Amino acid sequence: MPVWGVAGPVTTAIALAAMVAGVALGLQAARPWWRLGGSLLGLAGLVLLLSRGAGALLVDAGDLARVSPAAGFWCLLLVFMMLMADALSALRPGPRLRLGLLALFLVGLAALLASGALSELSIMQEYRGRVAGFRTAAARHVALALGSLAAAAAIGFPLGILCHRRARLRSLAIPVLSFLQTIPSLAMFGIMIPVLAWVAATVPGAQEIGIAGIGFAPAFLALLLYSLLPVVANTVAGLDAAPPAAVEAARGMGMTDRQRLWSIELPLALPVILAGLRIVLVQNVGLAVIAGLIGGGGFGTFVFQGLNQTATDLILLGALPTVVLALVSAILMDILVDFARRTPKRESA
Amino acid sequence: MIEIDRITKVYDDTTVVDEVSMTVETGTITVIVGTSGSGKTTLLRMINRLVEPSSGEVRINGEVTRDIPTHLLRRRIGYAIQGHGLFPHHTVARNIAAVPRLLGWPKDKIARRVDELLTLFGMEPAAFRDRYPAELSGGQQQRVGVARALASRPDLLLMDEPFGALDPIIRGRAQEDLRAIQQKLGSTIVLVTHDMEEAIRLGDRVGVMDGGRLVQHGPPEEIVARPANAFVAEMVGDAERPMRLLSLIPVRGLVEPGAAGGDPVPEGASLRDALSACLWTGRDAVPVERGGAVVGRITLDAIRGRVEHRA
Numbered sequence: 001m002p003v004w005g006v007a008g009p010v011t012t013a014i015a016l017a018a019m020v021a022g023v024a025l026g027l028q029a030a031r032p033w034w035r036l037g038g039s040l041l042g043l044a045g046l047v048l049l050l051s052r053g054a055g056a057l058l059v060d061a062g063d064l065a066r067v068s069p070a071a072g073f074w075c076l077l078l079v080f081m082m083l084m085a086d087a088l089s090a091l092r093p094g095p096r097l098r099l100g101l102l103a104l105f106l107v108g109l110a111a112l113l114a115s116g117a118l119s120e121l122s123i124m125q126e127y128r129g130r131v132a133g134f135r136t137a138a139a140r141h142v143a144l145a146l147g148s149l150a151a152a153a154a155i156g157f158p159l160g161i162l163c164h165r166r167a168r169l170r171s172l173a174i175p176v177l178s179f180l181q182t183i184p185s186l187a188m189f190g191i192m193i194p195v196l197a198w199v200a201a202t203v204p205g206a207q208e209i210g211i212a213g214i215g216f217a218p219a220f221l222a223l224l225l226y227s228l229l230p231v232v233a234n235t236v237a238g239l240d241a242a243p244p245a246a247v248e249a250a251r252g253m254g255m256t257d258r259q260r261l262w263s264i265e266l267p268l269a270l271p272v273i274l275a276g277l278r279i280v281l282v283q284n285v286g287l288a289v290i291a292g293l294i295g296g297g298g299f300g301t302f303v304f305q306g307l308n309q310t311a312t313d314l315i316l317l318g319a320l321p322t323v324v325l326a327l328v329s330a331i332l333m334d335i336l337v338d339f340a341r342r343t344p345k346r347e348s349a
Numbered sequence: 350m351i352e353i354d355r356i357t358k359v360y361d362d363t364t365v366v367d368e369v370s371m372t373v374e375t376g377t378i379t380v381i382v383g384t385s386g387s388g389k390t391t392l393l394r395m396i397n398r399l400v401e402p403s404s405g406e407v408r409i410n411g412e413v414t415r416d417i418p419t420h421l422l423r424r425r426i427g428y429a430i431q432g433h434g435l436f437p438h439h440t441v442a443r444n445i446a447a448v449p450r451l452l453g454w455p456k457d458k459i460a461r462r463v464d465e466l467l468t469l470f471g472m473e474p475a476a477f478r479d480r481y482p483a484e485l486s487g488g489q490q491q492r493v494g495v496a497r498a499l500a501s502r503p504d505l506l507l508m509d510e511p512f513g514a515l516d517p518i519i520r521g522r523a524q525e526d527l528r529a530i531q532q533k534l535g536s537t538i539v540l541v542t543h544d545m546e547e548a549i550r551l552g553d554r555v556g557v558m559d560g561g562r563l564v565q566h567g568p569p570e571e572i573v574a575r576p577a578n579a580f581v582a583e584m585v586g587d588a589e590r591p592m593r594l595l596s597l598i599p600v601r602g603l604v605e606p607g608a609a610g611g612d613p614v615p616e617g618a619s620l621r622d623a624l625s626a627c628l629w630t631g632r633d634a635v636p637v638e639r640g641g642a643v644v645g646r647i648t649l650d651a652i653r654g655r656v657e658h659r660a
Contacts, residue, residue: 243434243437245430245431245432245433245434246434246435246436246437248399248430248434249428249430249433249434249435249436249494249497250434250436250447251399251423252397252399252423252428252430252434252507253423253424253427253428253447253448253451253497253498254419254420254421254422254423254424254425254448254451255420255451256420259451264436267438268437268438
């Protein structure tokens with residue numbers, strides 16, 4: 001079947017025209033708004049072709065037939081996404097505008113998925129077969145990534161503050177945490193199995209609160225261990241970066257250690273501390289995939305099922321949401337860092 | 350009155366400050382001058398107990414500082430340091446309000462005090478209140494730093510090289526401003542510097558420190574005219590001594606009747622200014638004025654006699 005036969009000559013022509021126009025607009029180096037528009041136009045053309053084409057290909061093809069986008073689609077998607085990213089970075093939108101654009105993008109994506117335009121695609125059919133499983137996996141994935149982040153923050157902030165004040169603790173803690181960071185992730189998840197199995201078997205009450213060799217607990221613990229170094233190191237670095245004269249002045253004017261920490265050192269360290277949390281969040285969203293290997297749940301479940309069955313679409317069903325989740329968390333955290341970096345507005349003085 | 354009584358600081362085996370005693374009268378400026386490593390900053394920091402003395406004690410109006418919890422003691426003592434130490438994430442108003450807030454002053458009283466101080470330091474409150482330190486010039490930052498140290502009307506103001514980061518012209522103006530504000534408020538100030546010029550210009554009393562000891566303590570004229578040892582003489586600078594001495598003496602005391610040509614100098618000016626006027630205009634005498642009216646003249650001979658007499 002010729003290319004234009006798949007989605008019909010009119011649709012194909014419109015979509016191709018949109019993509020060509022998108023690329024043409026994308027070449028306007030000096031006009032970032034045009035480039036942004038070009039990328040959106042190109043994406044629209046690409047999605048139009050994808051949604052119309054899938055339906056046409058499946059007519060009379062039997063129940064077991066599946067349609068997936070091939071290399072050409074992914075290449076074009078990459079091109080237009082890079083164009084969009086490049087245009088956005090040239091526009092330098094403020095944090096509020098970025099938040100708005102992100103919300104717009106997510107609403108658009110949700111609308112596209114809900115509209116059913118892509119429902120003929122193989123990956124969406126895999127999804128339809130696993131709606132309940134997908135929801136559980138998504139919730140578990142977020143719980144693993146955010147939960148380990150929260151636990152790392154709860155342990156890491158106080159530890160970082162102590163390390164900042166006591167040089168000996170710092171020279172002990174940072175190398176240990178750095179060592180943990182060098183353990184390959186597969187090995188780390190593997191190590192957790194016998195360790196927690198032993199804990200579950202020997203410590204009374206451990207099993208009742210859900211500690212076991214496989215499942216959520218070892219995955220959570222492994223992610224937590226990976227998260228500690230960025231949190232502690234950035235807390236120390238942020239506190240160290242407070243201007244020495246300001247800290248000396250705070251001491252000299254009679255602030256107690258606690259007052260100095262809360263009103264001078266921590267606010268000044270906040271952007272660096274948040275940057276550490278950003279690293280941890282993005283890292284954990286990615287690493288949480290491996291939890292699928294040890295029964296920890298999350299999107300990794302689909303990835304490893306797909307790998308075992310050589311089912312590419314199942315792998316994508318796990319991988320694509322992970323990528324979106326990582327991107328969204330990275331952008332959200334960047335926006336937060338930006339807000340913290342701006343000179344704070346005057347409090348009621 | 351601040352009494353420093355045989356105060357000593359020993360680190361390991363090194364005596365950094367060695368049995369220093371001095372009395373600072375209320376409403377005066379005492380400048381402690383010395384080279385780096387002389388112990389002057391340690392001495393200053395022992396007054397507000399940023400450094401705990403090894404022995405000896407400090408009394409503020411008779412009260413022994415050792416008996417007051419450090420954070421409460423420090424709230425009673427203003428502290429201004431080199432590089433101002435302003436909080437970069439707080440506005441000018443919030444910076445100045447730092448100690449009053451610690452002391453729990455009511456908000457309206459703090460706001461009034463902030464505006465009062467900004468006005469005193471020649472900064473329009475409406476224009477500066479809400480700015481951040483990074484938006485100020487170096488001289489303005491330094492003024493806000495001093496204003497912050499004065500905000501709670503402290504018993505005592507400690508200043509550690511407060512003008513060290515300023516360029517020479519701004520520094521001269523900042524010194525004059527400090528003198529004027531100190532006289533207006535009647536503040537008691539202990540200031541540490543390595544600059545003898547600054548010490549002589551600002552100090553009611555000057556203390557010279559060397560190797561942890563207070564080697565001389567007295568009015569600036571005495572330091573310049575009768576250095577206690579070779580070190581003090583070197584600090585004053587042999588070649589500079591006559592000029593330094595002249596800069597300390599006002600024209601007022603040497604005015605004699607008679608007329609002279611040229612522009613008059615004010616009677617409050619220093620002999621150094623008068624000498625400069627004589628040399629520049631090539632005259633042996635210049636007229637002296639008080640409030641715009643010429644009241645007599647000052648002669649080159651009188652100036653010379655004053656210095657020779659001293660030496």
